Amino acid sequence: MDIFIEMLALVVLFAxxxxxxxxxxxxxxxxxxxxxxxxxAEAEAQHTSRAVAAGLVSAHAAASPLVxxxxxxxxxxxxxxxxxxxxxxxLTDIPCWMARLRADGRLPGRCYxxxxxxxxxxxRSALA
Numbered sequence: 857m858d859i860f861i862e863m864l865a866l867v868v869l870f871a872x873x874x875x876x877x878x879x880x881x882x883x884x885x886x887x888x889x890x891x892x893x894x895x896x897a898e899a900e901a902q903h904t905s906r907a908v909a910a911g912l913v914s915a916h917a918a919a920s921p922l923v924x925x926x927x928x929x930x931x932x933x934x935x936x937x938x939x940x941x942x943x944x945x946x947l948t949d950i951p952c953w954m955a956r957l958r959a960d961g962r963l964p965g966r967c968y969x970x971x972x973x974x975x976x977x978x979x980r981s982a983l984a
Contacts, residue, residue, distance in 0.1 A: 928952035928972055 927948070929939050939945040943959035944952035953967045967973050 928970060931971060 928934075928944055929942065929952075934942065934945075942956075944955040947955035947958070950958075951972065953963060953970065953973045956967060957963050
């Protein structure tokens with residue numbers, strides 16, 4: 857009977873020796889993840905408010921960063937025939953230059969000079 861109690865004590869102590877550090881580590885990881893999510897949300901809100909305060913984007917565009925106020929086909933005066941073939945006109949939920957990049961695998965040279973693309977770069981550099 858003494859051997860059984862001694863073995864049980866060894867198993868319980870071994871489980872405690874491994875279980876407690878693992879449980880503490882898991883609790884710390886869980887807490888840090890929650891903290892990281894909160895910090896990221898605060899940083900995003902701060903970046904957005906800075907961009908709105910600087911006048912780089914409107915409050916409406918800052919609330920939904922993928923909303924485009926003036927599509928590129930309006931700025932470039934594209935004819936309707938060209939719009940039907942352009943991925944920027946079919947994928948309206950993302951910026952036009954991103955639609956072209958996804959569809960073609962590269963960004964056309966004229967996009968680098970586009971006001972929409974440069975504004976997006978200015979916003980990103982101001983927020984960094």
